Amino acid sequence: MTDEAMSEMSARRRFGLGGVPAQFGLAIIIAAFWAVFAWRAPGFLSPFNLFSVGRALAVDIVIGFAQMAALATGGMNLSVGSIGVCAVMTGGYLMQTLALPVPVAILGALGLGAALGWLNGFVIARSGVSAFIITLASANLYSGAMLILTKAVPLNSLPMEVGAFGKMKIAGLVSPLLVIALAVGLVLFVFYRHSVLGRQILAAGANARAAKMSGVPVDRVITISHALSGLLAATAGMMVVAHLGAAMPAVGGEDWLLPSFLGPVLGGTPLSGGAVAVAGTMLGALLVTTIRSGLLVLQIGNYWLQLYLGVILLLAVLVDRYRALYQERRGIPMR
């Protein structure tokens, strides 16, 4: 291995996963938004708003993780929202209709999410067809099946403790959902950095052929990544159930598509695979949640929100692109 490649490796190792230097700019942008919103909208820093920002952030973070898990292999998962809503309705069904204990119902919903994700991964790995088209099709299969089975009827009388958990405040400010999201982040960070499987996933995402030649079971690794993506999507779904205190067939779906990409991409996860930015995804999600909440408090209305999110995603992609070009020209290894 040449010295250059070595130095690139070590640079990747230093900045690739946590990716703190790459996310420095993102943190500054978030701070600027917080400053503006705190100044223009006094209610923004109220304990009530901070609590609801934190709770929404929890869901955005986990949705981002669900996409990140698929991006790590160089694929993507357009069915994040569909798996999410399938988990929501399954969880609701198990709790309300079958009256199973809440933890069992949650496990069942998470299991379904993992299974649906696994099915995506299995078909992708077996057929060799792009993840885009497989998950576009499966998104519609899953959502369609959910609608056929539930007839789009929401489940409103879940056990009381579900809604109570969503309203719970730790130290009067922090939602336990946010704690769960951060814990998931920590687990993922350790998983991708220190576990053999995590390293194998990143190796397969970076260069599937090279990974295969070095003995990585690429197909299995892709399937597992998609199962993980489904599991995380289902986790986000259960968080929404706790938040709403009900299982609604209208959550998830296409509404999760943009946020799921915003978090990881803003955070510096490359679409080409081979690297993940766990901390970056959390920051990316924080930016999304901040803007959504800020516009709400400023009463600008949800109508323009999509424009801002779209423009921010574009800017992030462009900035990232030009930073890479600049570094290439200066001879600094990327990331």
Added chain:
Amino acid sequence: MTLFRRLLLVEWSGLAVAILLGALALSVIAPNFLTEFNLYVMLRSLSVGLLVAFAQMVTLGVGQMNIAVGALGGLTAIIFGATIELYGFPLLLAIPLALAIGALGGLINGLLTARTGVNAFIITLATASAFTGINFGITGSIPFYKMPASLVAFGDHHLGAMPYLLVAPLIVAFLLGLFFSRAAPGRELLAFGGNPQAAELSGISRERVVVSAHVLSGLLAAAAAVLAVAQLGSAQPTIGADWLLLSFAAPIIGGAALTGGHISVLGTLFAVLLLGLIQNGMVLAKVDPYWVQFVLGALILAAVGLNRWRAVNSGVA
């Protein structure tokens, strides 16, 4: 080469058989199917879908995609409606303007994709969100209702079972067929989609190809939007919201390769017809409308599997 193998190579052969069998089955099962009115309703509902499918097919041809097809359609539709209702533009001015806006949106997509080299998926996902944001920001999700009588009449009238609306997409299909089979720029698009490196080495400009594909895609999305306004009789901000799946389903079922370089205008046309037939059949059979989404998803998977099977069996891949 046996006859069977040769037939396998014609993408739309299977589709044509499926359509014939489907139509035959429907006419036996549902007596209403062959009525002039039912056929008119079915064909009318296909008109917009055809243009939507073509809009995506063009970007698939160069090996890219356009997630913003629906968002651009929605934005074009409400600007079209606004110029008519608020500013009193005549149709002869409003329609070219709407098409120009679609082309402009496509130009933005194309330039961003070509200049940055970033994946078209993420660029058009972002611009889709921006277009939708502008659409809902301007309208507050309130439609424009006062459309000229001539436009609404164009959306309603029909000659026998043949709706006037269908004329536009058929002309477009003919032109696209000529463009991709006979015209040099069309051949260049496909050559680039098939092998970007080889195409660039033979002097095809990457930027020109990518930009023109996206401009054409935007133009077709805008044309679809104008037809949708004519069909609905009002400019709804939600036009385009449900175009994404169909836009990919039809070209892929029609035999387009996701990797680029290979598309089929006739295949796409037949695929839209088949999807319309299925939807119509489900309505006639009073199937739960929730099944539509499920069936569309299943059809894409089946088509992808079939395309691979055909590629392997005909020895092309």
